[in-house]
Amino acid sequence: MSDIIVYGKGKTGQNLVKMLEKLGKSAVMYDDASGFDGNAEFTSDTTVLLSPGVPPHAKGVHQAKLKGARLVGELEFCFPYCKGRCISVTGTNGKTTTCEMIYHILQTSGVKSRLLGNGGVPFCSQVLDIEKNETVVLESSSFQLADCASFAPYVSVFTNLQPDHLNYHASFADYANAKVNNFVHQKQGYALFNLDDKAVVELSGKCSCNKLFYSIDNAHANCYYDGHSVILQDSVKRTQVETHYFSQLARHNLSNALGAVLACCSVGVSPNVAVKAMESYQFLPHRLQKVATVGGVTFVDDSKATNVAATVSALKCFSDNVAVILGGSDKGEDFDALFDGLQPNVKLITATGETALKIHECGARYGKDVKQFEDIRQATYFCYETIKQVGGIVLMSNACASFDKFSGYKERGEYFQKVVAELSCETAD
Secondary structure (H helix, E strand, O other): OOOEEEEOOOHHHHHHHHHHHHOOOOOEEEEOOOEEOOOOOOOOOOEEEEOOOOOOOOHHHHHHHHOOOEEEEHHHHHHHHOOOEEEEEEOOOOHHHHHHHHHHHHHHOOOOEEEEEOOOOOHHHOHHHOOOOOEEEEEOOHHHHOOOOOOOOOEEEEOOOOOOOOOOOOOHHHHHHHHHOOOOOOOOOEEEEEOOOHHHHHHHHHOOOEEEEEOOOOOOOOEEEOOOEEEEEOOOOEEEEEOOHHHHOOHHHHHHHHHHHHHHHHOOOOHHHHHHHHOOOOOOOOOOEEEEEEOOEEEEEOOOOOOHHHHHHHHOOOOOOEEEEEOOEOOOOOOHHHHOOOOOOEEEEEEEOOOHHHHHHHHHHOOOOEEEEOOHHHHHHHHHHHHOOOOEEEEEOOOOEOOOOOOOHHHHHHHHHHHHHHHHHHHHO
16 A cells, blocks of 8 residues: 555646656556546554645545644655755745746856746655756746745745635635745745835744835835846845836836746846846737737737736736727636726727626725626627727736636637637628
């Protein structure tokens, strides 16, 4: 009977088994739907390795705890095997973009590095191959951090904090406490915090290593932008790097870029090299991506906006008339922040998927008429027919996860782009 159980049979679970095999250990896989793949049971002698998607209220977690099993998350289990230096990024929004920016700067600067973690390449799939001279950029979600008791990267970055994943965590406080594990165990290195986010600044008080702050325009921060130059400063030195590129970024991406620059400078990249490297960065798809312009209407794919705060930020990026497509799978959030103070340029609000009715009802409380549609295709065509009369933007920024109808935000974004392509062809005909 195996004394190691890998809980979760997805990508991370499968790679955890492969990692254990390299370590000369065997494991039995388990999930709530199909049970054990071999001869195993939860006992007080069992170590249960949790895949990130396994919620704390899952049936097997409850059973394992009752039996006194030791539960360990992937991040906590893998970290002691990592010989390289880690930069770990967490936050409600901006994690993926900030990680991509950091990785781009490091690669451009000639620093040997890897990009691993949440939503991409599992940490466990490569951790045993990481060399001492490498820097690992880790995207760390609240799922991965929730079980961490000793995880301590060399550099941690905390982008922002808003309610999210409340269908997974018992409360917003539990969600925030999971995020704190990104830096709370650090005794050396640097913890980086977004000075423009009050919740993040408050949590930074739990930090016991060197704290650094970045801000869009606060001159008291260690890294900020004055409209012409990126400024990096501490009690000893002040460096100013002139750049026009940063002035072109939307506010949330300007914040991400400054966090990325500060993180890279914390591991030895010079400020001038870091800032100039950012100027060649290319944004990934499905993040405020312009898809096409048809009949005076521009279609924008922001499928990566899987929570309310991300969509609120997206809407602030536009001054033209906007028709927005919301909705998807329910993560337990309310939608009040979408409608409270909604900009007048948002001319049409539509919603699809599992949360469509919930969004409609929330909008009604604020005197807003939310049109409900069964499918993104229907919503897209309706938005186009409405907004083309005045010109403007059709923005798909869902404020919800995608798992009601899609495998992830990428598939949802690709579907939206396919619909736009079809609409464009029909209009041309």
